Amino acid sequence: MSAVRCVDLCKTYRQGDQDIKALDHVNLEITSGDFVCLSAPSGGGKTTLLNAIGGLDTPDSGEVYVAGQRIDNLSKSDLADLRLRKIGFVFQAYNLIPVLTARENIEFVMQVQGVPASERREKSLAILHEVGLETLEDRRPAKMSGGQQQRVAVARAIVSRPELVLADEPTANLDSKTAGELMELFTALNERHNSTFIIATHDQHIMTYAKRLIRMLDGRIVEDIDQRAA
Amino acid sequence: MHIVLRLAWRNLWRQPRRTWLTTGAMVFCNILLVFMMSMQFGMYGMMIDNTLQIFTGHLQVQAPGYKDEQKMRQVVPNILPLANTIRAELQSKAVAARGRTFVLASSEERSYGVMVYGVEPEFEQNVSNIPGLVRDGRYLRDHDAAEIVIGSILARNLRVDIGDEMTLLGGGADGSFAAAVVDVVGIFTSGVTAIDRNIAEIPLGLFQETFSMRGAGHQIVVVGEDLDEVPLLQMRVQSVLPAGSELQVLDWDTLQPGLRQVIQADMSSSFFMYFVLVVLVSFSVLNTQLMSVLERTREFGIVMALGLKPGKLGGLIMLETALMGMMGVVLGAFAGALFTSWFTTNGLAIPGMEEMAAQFNLPAKMYPRVNLLTLLAGPGIVFVFTMLAAIYPALRLRWQNPVEAMRVA
Numbered sequence: 001m002s003a004v005r006c007v008d009l010c011k012t013y014r015q016g017d018q019d020i021k022a023l024d025h026v027n028l029e030i031t032s033g034d035f036v037c038l039s040a041p042s043g044g045g046k047t048t049l050l051n052a053i054g055g056l057d058t059p060d061s062g063e064v065y066v067a068g069q070r071i072d073n074l075s076k077s078d079l080a081d082l083r084l085r086k087i088g089f090v091f092q093a094y095n096l097i098p099v100l101t102a103r104e105n106i107e108f109v110m111q112v113q114g115v116p117a118s119e120r121r122e123k124s125l126a127i128l129h130e131v132g133l134e135t136l137e138d139r140r141p142a143k144m145s146g147g148q149q150q151r152v153a154v155a156r157a158i159v160s161r162p163e164l165v166l167a168d169e170p171t172a173n174l175d176s177k178t179a180g181e182l183m184e185l186f187t188a189l190n191e192r193h194n195s196t197f198i199i200a201t202h203d204q205h206i207m208t209y210a211k212r213l214i215r216m217l218d219g220r221i222v223e224d225i226d227q228r229a230a
Numbered sequence: 231m232h233i234v235l236r237l238a239w240r241n242l243w244r245q246p247r248r249t250w251l252t253t254g255a256m257v258f259c260n261i262l263l264v265f266m267m268s269m270q271f272g273m274y275g276m277m278i279d280n281t282l283q284i285f286t287g288h289l290q291v292q293a294p295g296y297k298d299e300q301k302m303r304q305v306v307p308n309i310l311p312l313a314n315t316i317r318a319e320l321q322s323k324a325v326a327a328r329g330r331t332f333v334l335a336s337s338e339e340r341s342y343g344v345m346v347y348g349v350e351p352e353f354e355q356n357v358s359n360i361p362g363l364v365r366d367g368r369y370l371r372d373h374d375a376a377e378i379v380i381g382s383i384l385a386r387n388l389r390v391d392i393g394d395e396m397t398l399l400g401g402g403a404d405g406s407f408a409a410a411v412v413d414v415v416g417i418f419t420s421g422v423t424a425i426d427r428n429i430a431e432i433p434l435g436l437f438q439e440t441f442s443m444r445g446a447g448h449q450i451v452v453v454g455e456d457l458d459e460v461p462l463l464q465m466r467v468q469s470v471l472p473a474g475s476e477l478q479v480l481d482w483d484t485l486q487p488g489l490r491q492v493i494q495a496d497m498s499s500s501f502f503m504y505f506v507l508v509v510l511v512s513f514s515v516l517n518t519q520l521m522s523v524l525e526r527t528r529e530f531g532i533v534m535a536l537g538l539k540p541g542k543l544g545g546l547i548m549l550e551t552a553l554m555g556m557m558g559v560v561l562g563a564f565a566g567a568l569f570t571s572w573f574t575t576n577g578l579a580i581p582g583m584e585e586m587a588a589q590f591n592l593p594a595k596m597y598p599r600v601n602l603l604t605l606l607a608g609p610g611i612v613f614v615f616t617m618l619a620a621i622y623p624a625l626r627l628r629w630q631n632p633v634e635a636m637r638v639a
Contacts (some may be wrong), residue, residue: 025489056535077539084537091636096530099240104233111233112538156536 002068003164003196004030004053009062010049011219020047023059024219030212032067032163035187035196037201037210045219046200047168053198054087054166055079069222080147084113088157088195090167094149096141102152103128106159113160127155131185147178151185158189164187167199171206183209238450238549241522243395250519253557256612259511260562263504263608263636268570268598269578270500270592274493275599278457278482283359284425285347286485287324287451288460289467291316294476296448297485301442302331302403309447310434313350314471316450319470320463324453326353329437329446333400333408335380335430337388344384346398346430348437357451360418360431367392367416374435379416381426390414398432410440458484504608508615516619519551523623530627531635544624549618558616559609567605570598 011023022045030036041045052064054078055071064072071082075158083089096105106124115123128134128228131151134208141149150170157165171179187209190197207213208227215223242249282288291312293304306312308329313327329348334341351370355361360379362368370379378387378396390396394414402408412432420426454463460481468479483490523530530543573631577595598604 027281051633081538082537084534086538091532091535095529095636097237097529099244100233100237104236108237108533109234109536112536112542133527166624195311201283 001027001032002065003032003034004028004063004198005063006049006053007063007065007085009047009049009052009059009061010063011052011057021045021219023052023062026062026219026221028186028214028221030086030196030198032196033190034209035190035197035199035209037199037213038216039202039207041202043121044216046202046216048219049216050166050168050198050200053164054089055082070094085108085160086163088160088162088165089169090153090157090165092169092172094146094153096149096152096156098141098221101138101140102133102144102148102155105141105152106156109156110160123159124155125141127159128152130189131155145178146173147175147181150178150182152176154182154185154189158193158195161193162195165195165197167197169201170199171201171203176205179203179206184193234546235549238546238553241526241546242554244451245522248518248521250312252514253554253561255511255514255557256555256616257562257565259414259612260505260558260609261566262507263564263612264566264574264600264605265570265598266500266504267604267608268574268600269596270497271601272574272596272598274496276596277493278489279360280481281486281489283466284420284422284451285360286482287357287453288457289452289454289464290480290485291450291452291467291471291477292448292480293401294478294628297478297480299319300448302401305403305443305448306447306450307446309445309450310350312472313353313450314371316452316467317353319466320452320561322452322454322545323353324356326350326357326451326514327434327447328354328449328451329434329441329443329450331400331437333398335384335388336397336399337390337394340388342384342387343428344380344430346400346427346432346437347376348434348441348443350434353571354431357453360420360425360429363420364416364420365419367415369523370408370431370433372435374439375412375433376412376436377415378412378430378432379418380414380430381428382419383423383427384430384535385414385417387427392417393608400441402440402444403444404442406442408441412436417614456493498518504611508612511612512615512619515551515554515616516571516622519547519620519623520626523547523577523626527630527635527638530630531632531638533633535636540628540630543627547624547627548617548620551616553609555616559613560586563605563609563614566609567600570600570604573598 006026006028009023009026013020013022038046052059059072063070069088069129103124106127107120110120128137131154133151134150171182183206186197211228213227214221291306293306296304307325313325317325327350331346333344333346334343370377392414395413396412398410452463454460454466464479464481471477471605574597576599579595
């Protein structure tokens, strides 16, 4: 089953007097449960593609489908609902809410989803255990290392079992050991929960964890490799 | 505690100094509003009391039309028995009958037009402060004695003093010529020129005899414990009026319409000042919340990316503002009540006011009146304006794009 399908996606940004083609007729299909790395040099279009798939940005033309639902023509409110219920995000800069503890950060999304308090607590403690942070549930982000913060961000992204997890340069601020541990965690979660992972990165080492590697250049897909076959 | 409430509360304390400064402005404004409004209501009460205490009282029983055109023959018949009935009904001595007419008052040297009141000496002091304002001589004692109490300016104009004789010339209720010779027994000083120059009082018995009143008078004045009691008193007095009588029971507001207008005009100007104060505090809140939103742009972008709708984010800003506003209301109303309560007991004396007040038979100090209205109206309005000030920062989030917001450093 198709988790993500992009049909002839185009997106152009204007920078000064120049038009920059961030997405240039991109066609892509990702099957459910896949673990994909999007690789491109800076400005290659990977974040724009990720944003289009996540409903954070709308393409100039083309179509985007997530879990079979066309999303490029949805309203802002419907897109917010889609992100809340079907997509988990992990960002480069962790982006936790600084005044909430690790557990509260994880519970916050569930609260917005309307999950009852007891279920929220149960799920958040379970996911903290899963990402190895069960002892840090009451700690605020400022009192955690970068790796620990990113694990909380991952826990927040997957606690509601989204069909799709999008991670934009999740290891960019981590040292290589912590980055490796995070990728091990992603891989384990992908296998355990069968969520589809799309990770944007330009780190060669990170790409080795992916089942499928898609290389982009100047807004176009230039290479699509199934690494399981390799 | 609900996680959103927790988030709002903790967000407030990210910048504790800023939150305290803004809350402090609200608290200060609320203390000021509670105190000023209580003082204002206290002052109005005093103004009303002092104005009504001179002559008007809280209620008057009069013949129909007498209020608008004081004619000698528009009388309250059998006024003394009716006054006694009202006293018995109200179980109060603050009820006094009066007659009132215009006469030509003459001394040996001069003559002046004077408004002369026939009063019950025993009861007049309970409804009017004129008896207490006598500075020279004494007040009237006897119901029928040929004596008079006059204002100090009138005494000076007529060149009379205590013990001097005066002649009163006027018209009787039956149209006859009326004249009386009276001895000056007292001179009062109210501080109000019009009263000290134009008013004189004689016993009601002498008034009725001189002006052929045949037991009648022109007004029965009633004073209650306070203004709130007036409507009830009015009903009770109305109930004891003779059956079929056309007599009217008029309250102070009808008798002195100008008093309410003065108070309303003063309230309008004061409330404009309060409005300016509240608007200034609102701008302080607007500034705080706008800064708070701007510095969290990236964070808001993140939570929007996670699926939180801008409307709910706006709700978070409103909740933060409401929490801050509640702190301002609770602390401000509490501190304002404490501060003002001290003055309700001890009064507020303005230097130089004591001597002046004594001259006018007024209390030397001003006493604020604290009630639910003065305690909650100001802080309540500050709270409402605080919430209004937060609408723009909250609405601003509606136009926020998550991707652009997340790019903000």
